[in-house]
Amino acid sequence: MLFQFRHVSKKKPVETQKSSTVREYILHDLLFNINAHVPQLILGPSGSGKTTLLRLCNRLTDPDSGEILFRGQALTAYDVIELRTRIGYVAQVPVMLDGSVLSNFKYAIQKLNKNLPNGEEFEEECKELLRFLNLPEPFLYYETDRLSVGEKQRVALARTLLRKPEVILLDEPTSALDRTSTFRFLETINKLRDEMNLNMIMVTHSIDQAKILGGNGIVLVGGSVVEQGPVAEIMNNPQTEITKQFIEGMLDN
Amino acid sequence: MIIELSYIDLFIGIGLIVIAIGLSIYSRLQLEKDLFVGAVRTFVQLIAVGYVLNIVFSIEAWYAVIAVLLLMFGIAVHTILGRQRYRFKNMIPIITVSLMIGTGLTLFIVVYVIIQVEPWYSPQYVIPIMGMILGNSMNGVALAIDRLSSEIREKREIIETRLSLGATSREAVSDIISSAVRAAMIPTINSLMTVGIVSLPGMMTGQILSGTSPIIAVKYQILVMYMIAASVMISSVLLVQRGYKQYFTAHHQFKE
Ligand SMILES: Nc1ncnc2c1ncn2[C@@H]1O[C@H](COP(=O)(O)OP(=O)(O)O)[C@@H](O)[C@H]1O
Ligand SMILES: [Mg+2]
Numbered sequence: 001m002l003f004q005f006r007h008v009s010k011k012k013p014v015e016t017q018k019s020s021t022v023r024e025y026i027l028h029d030l031l032f033n034i035n036a037h038v039p040q041l042i043l044g045p046s047g048s049g050k051t052t053l054l055r056l057c058n059r060l061t062d063p064d065s066g067e068i069l070f071r072g073q074a075l076t077a078y079d080v081i082e083l084r085t086r087i088g089y090v091a092q093v094p095v096m097l098d099g100s101v102l103s104n105f106k107y108a109i110q111k112l113n114k115n116l117p118n119g120e121e122f123e124e125e126c127k128e129l130l131r132f133l134n135l136p137e138p139f140l141y142y143e144t145d146r147l148s149v150g151e152k153q154r155v156a157l158a159r160t161l162l163r164k165p166e167v168i169l170l171d172e173p174t175s176a177l178d179r180t181s182t183f184r185f186l187e188t189i190n191k192l193r194d195e196m197n198l199n200m201i202m203v204t205h206s207i208d209q210a211k212i213l214g215g216n217g218i219v220l221v222g223g224s225v226v227e228q229g230p231v232a233e234i235m236n237n238p239q240t241e242i243t244k245q246f247i248e249g250m251l252d253n
Numbered sequence: 254m255i256i257e258l259s260y261i262d263l264f265i266g267i268g269l270i271v272i273a274i275g276l277s278i279y280s281r282l283q284l285e286k287d288l289f290v291g292a293v294r295t296f297v298q299l300i301a302v303g304y305v306l307n308i309v310f311s312i313e314a315w316y317a318v319i320a321v322l323l324l325m326f327g328i329a330v331h332t333i334l335g336r337q338r339y340r341f342k343n344m345i346p347i348i349t350v351s352l353m354i355g356t357g358l359t360l361f362i363v364v365y366v367i368i369q370v371e372p373w374y375s376p377q378y379v380i381p382i383m384g385m386i387l388g389n390s391m392n393g394v395a396l397a398i399d400r401l402s403s404e405i406r407e408k409r410e411i412i413e414t415r416l417s418l419g420a421t422s423r424e425a426v427s428d429i430i431s432s433a434v435r436a437a438m439i440p441t442i443n444s445l446m447t448v449g450i451v452s453l454p455g456m457m458t459g460q461i462l463s464g465t466s467p468i469i470a471v472k473y474q475i476l477v478m479y480m481i482a483a484s485v486m487i488s489s490v491l492l493v494q495r496g497y498k499q500y501f502t503a504h505h506q507f508k509e
Binding site: 058059060061062076080081084085088089091093095097107108111112159160163 | 420
């Protein structure tokens with residue numbers, strides 16, 4: 001078992017309106033497991049808590065109650081830095097550090113190996129990864145502020161992959177890509193899973209993506225899990241009215 | 254030979270302010286009210302301080318000196334707080350401790366190791382020296398906290414990106430920490446570079462006016478410059494080292 005969520009809840013840290021009671025929760029009483037070797041999709045309308053759920057997994061934030069286990073052990077029992085090495089996170093809005101793509105890559109690995117890898121060898125590895133993500137090699141030397149959002153998303157993914165994590169958390173990684181690029185991106189993701197033996201937890205909005213990637217899904221609505229199981233089953237045979245509406249809504253997009 | 258100023262001389266000096274106020278009215282700058290209030294405050298504050306110091310100097314008691322130092326500290330901390338756009342937890346104790354260590358250590362070295370005053374609380378040395386290092390450290394610390402808080406807020410996403418890439422919270426804000434200390438130190442470094450060329454420092458001018466030989470005044474001024482640099486540096490480094498931690502948990506995540 002990769003992750004186990006045991007009655008995990010998280011409230012909004014700032015309580016501005018006292019009147020609303022349900023709305024205080026960002027995530028409410030999450031109870032589910034995430035298996036290794038099967039892609040895990042997190043589905044749900046915006047504001048339903050998907051990003052917060054991912055951020056719990058690498059401890060950028062902690063739950064208010066409940067417990068999360070990673071490979072059978074409480075998340076809090078791990079050293080956070082080690083945990084974040086094993087669990088890579090690619091945020092919804094890609095954030096580039098100052099400088100070139102290469103300097104972003106160097107930042108990502110500097111804590112991993114005590115001695116920086118041989119310059120040329122490392123640059124080769126980076127270029128290979130860029131090709132793999134359908135980015136031209138010279139990108140390695142570009143300043144990151146010249147990149148488009150879609151390119152930044154892929155650079156951010158590459159930056160995380162260089163760290164050779166065992167789990168990767170992807171927050172709507174294709175939100176800035178057009179249909180063709182999205183399709184290619186998903187193919188790449190599928191290849192990655194096979195070649196790097198990578199476990200993947202991905203937030204997505206799109207039903208096409210959910211179909212291509214398959215695996216298991218969780219549907220979050222208003223911070224609660226309303227549906228879970230194999231993605232195909234959720235799509236074909238939604239158990240709740242709210243999921244039906246959500247799937248229809250996704251189809252409209 | 255010292256030419257002492259009388260109150261009559263000072264009243265004639267008010268003529269200078271009158272010229273400034275007149276110009277402000279003539280040019281419609283609307284500074285006349287601020288100039289007037291400022292001039293009155295300068296007069297009242299300095300005269301009051303002069304008399305208080307006079308009393309403290311004449312009683313020559315350690316507790317009177319300590320009381321004045323504590324009052325100075327209180328005013329410095331209050332001033333720093335007043336200049337902050339953002340607050341973080343434990344701000345007051347962090348400011349106080351950083352200033353106390355920075356100025357205290359510097360004061361100790363200057364007064365007891367270098368000048369070697371007797372007795373240890375000798376107000377003629379302790380109070381003006383503390384005044385100079387505290388005033389400069391106060392400005393430095395105010396700049397450092399402001400820079401630290403605003404950059405940590407503005408760069409939240411970059412910091413979280415670094416954290417996700419395995420940085421500790423200290424590593425994730427290392428550039429902000431140096432930029433905060435730089436902000437604190439820049440005025441001091443500038444004055445180290447230009448002192449004597451562009452400006453004559455107030456203390457030195459005062460000493461020369463009141464009859465001290467320029468050579469003695471200059472030696473004191475060199476010491477003053479060095480002690481200001483040390484004190485601002487120590488205070489602001491201590492401050493940012495403690496200050497950034499208020500934004501993070503022990504698990505390298507932002508506090509909520
Ligand atoms: N740090 C925070 N402070 C206050 N509210 C937050 C915070 N993080 C998330 N939220 C709120 O929690 C809800 C879920 O946010 P999020 O996890 O980003 O949802 P999603 O990714 O599904 O769009 C939103 O209403 C958001 O405003
Ligand atoms: Mg989101």
